[in-house]
Amino acid sequence: MKKLLFTLALITGLACFSTDASASYTIDDNQVEALFSSASEASFSIMNEALEMAPSMAIASANGGSKDALVAILLDFFLGGLGIHRFYLGTKTMTGIGYILTCGGIFGLVPFIDLIVLAINFDDISAFVDNPKFFMW
Template sequence: MKRIYTTLLAVLFVVGTASAAFVAPPAATATDILTNPDLVEMFAADGKQVTMDDFLAMTPRSIREKTGERLGLKKAITLKMAQRAIKKQIRKEKKAGAPAAGGDKNQLVALLLAIFIGGLGIHSFYMGKTLKGIAQILLLLTSWLIVPGIALFAWILYDIITIAIGSQEPKDGSWNPEL
């Protein structure tokens, strides 16, 4: 059993370091990524200018259908990392340009969900934090044990306080504070 764990750890380490070596660090802005001649040459057919929507919609399969050549692992990882960097930059620009109030998620609704059915993690799902909500449900399922029950209670109490004071926001930043 020890040999299996050691092998698994070694494989994860090698894959992690190999994927980090393949991926170039993302550029500073979405425009820099789209105007990067290496990326345009790598993914655009015949050196055409690529729009942001076209670039975000690209997949290795769609590139193979257009160009006839198959992307290697390095190029596929570079494509996905560049798309992720652009999406992250777009979210930052939206959040910076968006007004502080007037979003589609209501702070009072999130607080009431946390108070009344916080153990189910519904308030986390409401705020777009799916993994956190799943973790709270799993903790609820094991809360018949003493330690997870205390941990779930503390987590819910923390969520109630942070939602009430406004320091916990939805994942997409679309917060409509009403408290």
């Protein structure tokens, strides 16, 4: 019975996602040219301002001020098994490799604990920024 239901679900899914062979897609060159001609020139003043601010941003990064707890939590939730949240927080490369080699940090247990620790310490995650240990807690 399970095999029959699985087969029916598979066939239904394939039927829903099949492409229509009769649909043809064309590109109107005149519309593309009109879009390019109506486009405005890019200004590099924003880039110059960003380059002027770069030293102050480096100081904030060195102090750990630029690391957002919400970003770390989201990275941990979605990509925790790969240790991406640890790279965001500034860990060593070997820690990320350790996460990958241990099947997501001891089969996903370490990223789960990391998620809980980051959520509890949401206001101040400075203790976890540039932390080289495998267990950041």
